[in-house]
Amino acid sequence: MAPATLTITPRLRRQLGEWLQEDLGRGDLTAPALQARRGQAHWVAKADGVFCGGVLIEPLLRELQPPDGGCRLHRLVVDGARVRAGDRLVELEGPASVLVALERTALNLAMRLSGIASATAALVAELEGTGVVLADTRKTTPGLRELEKYAVRCGGGLNHRMGLDDAAMLKENHLAWAGGVVQAMAAVRAQAPWPTRVIVEAETAEEALSAVAAGADGVLLDEFTPVELMGLVPQLREQARHRPSAAPVVLEASGIQPAQLGAYAATGIDLISTSAPVTRSSWLDLSMRFSGLAVA
Incomplete structure (x- = not known):
C-alpha cells in the first residue's frame, strides 16, 4: 500500500x-x-x-x-x-x-x-488475508475530520465519505421520508450529477434486496449478525447478477463489534466500516x- x-x-x-x-x-x-x-x-x-x-x-x-x-x-x-x-x-x-x-x-x-x-x-491486521477492507465513517471530531481520516489511512484503513457531497448514502430517515428504497433512489438519480454513486443503508433483508434490484452501487448492511449475513450475501450477489447492467454491488457491513471482525470477514462482504478507531x-x-x- x-x-x-x-x-x-x-x-x-x-x-x-x-x-x-x-x-x-x-x-x-x-x-x-x-x-x-x-x-x-x-x-x-x-x-x-x-x-x-x-x-x-x-x-x-x-x-x-x-x-x-x-x-x-x-x-x-x-x-x-x-x-x-x-x-x-x-x-x-x-x-x-x-x-x-x-x-x-x-x-x-x-x-x-x-x-x-x-x-x-x-x-x-485482523483482516489480513481475508480480502475484506476496513473503512472509517463520518463519526469524526468537528474540525478534525481531514486529519482523523488521514490517520486512518496511515493505519492502513480506507476512507469512506469525507462528507455528504462525496456519494449519496440513503439511510433509514431518507427511506422513511421518501416512501421507500425505490422512491428515494429514483429521486437521487434524477438530480445527482453523473457519475454519482448511490449507497443504501439496509436494516432488513427486504431492504437490501430491494436496493440491489433498484440498481444501488453499494448496500450498507447495518447491524446484521454474521449468521444473518452468511445467508443474505449470496442472495444479494445473485440478485446483482440479474440486474440489467449486471454491475457488481459493494456489500458493506456496519454497526459491528470490532471483536467480531473475523466472523464478519467470513461472510463474503467486501467492506467493513467502523467508527471505532476514531471514537474508541x-x-x-x-x-x-x-x-x-x-x-x-
Whole structure:
C-alpha cells in the first residue's frame, strides 16, 4: 500500500494557526526565562504504536518562527511507521521560545492521530488475508475530520465519505421520508450529477434486496449478525447478477463489534466500516524532551 499523504491546504494552515493561538493566548509568560536562547529537542515515543502527525510539525513551525530565526527539523520516522517505546521520532533545533510554543499543540495533535492510526492498524491486521477492507465513517471530531481520516489511512484503513457531497448514502430517515428504497433512489438519480454513486443503508433483508434490484452501487448492511449475513450475501450477489447492467454491488457491513471482525470477514462482504478507531481509541503517549542548548 502506498504511504498516506496529506495536503496542507490554506484551510488546514489557518486551522493550525488558530490551534496554536488557542494555547498561546496573549503570549507565553515563560518566554523571558528562555532569554532568546537556541535549543535542541527531540520527540520520543512512550508506548508502542503507529506514528502519525509528523507532517504537521513543519507548517506549525512556519506559523511560529520569526523570519530571521528559523528552526531545523529532522523527521526520523515517517507517518504510518510502527514505533516502539523509547524510539526517537523527531529532532528539532531553534529558538527555545519557539520550541516551547510548538510543544503542546503539535504533541496533542500527533498523540491523537497516532492513537487513531494505531487502533486502525490493529483492526486491519485482523483482516489480513481475508480480502475484506476496513473503512472509517463520518463519526469524526468537528474540525478534525481531514486529519482523523488521514490517520486512518496511515493505519492502513480506507476512507469512506469525507462528507455528504462525496456519494449519496440513503439511510433509514431518507427511506422513511421518501416512501421507500425505490422512491428515494429514483429521486437521487434524477438530480445527482453523473457519475454519482448511490449507497443504501439496509436494516432488513427486504431492504437490501430491494436496493440491489433498484440498481444501488453499494448496500450498507447495518447491524446484521454474521449468521444473518452468511445467508443474505449470496442472495444479494445473485440478485446483482440479474440486474440489467449486471454491475457488481459493494456489500458493506456496519454497526459491528470490532471483536467480531473475523466472523464478519467470513461472510463474503467486501467492506467493513467502523467508527471505532476514531471514537474508541486512546492517544498514543509521546513526549518532547530538551537535549540542551544549540551550538552557535
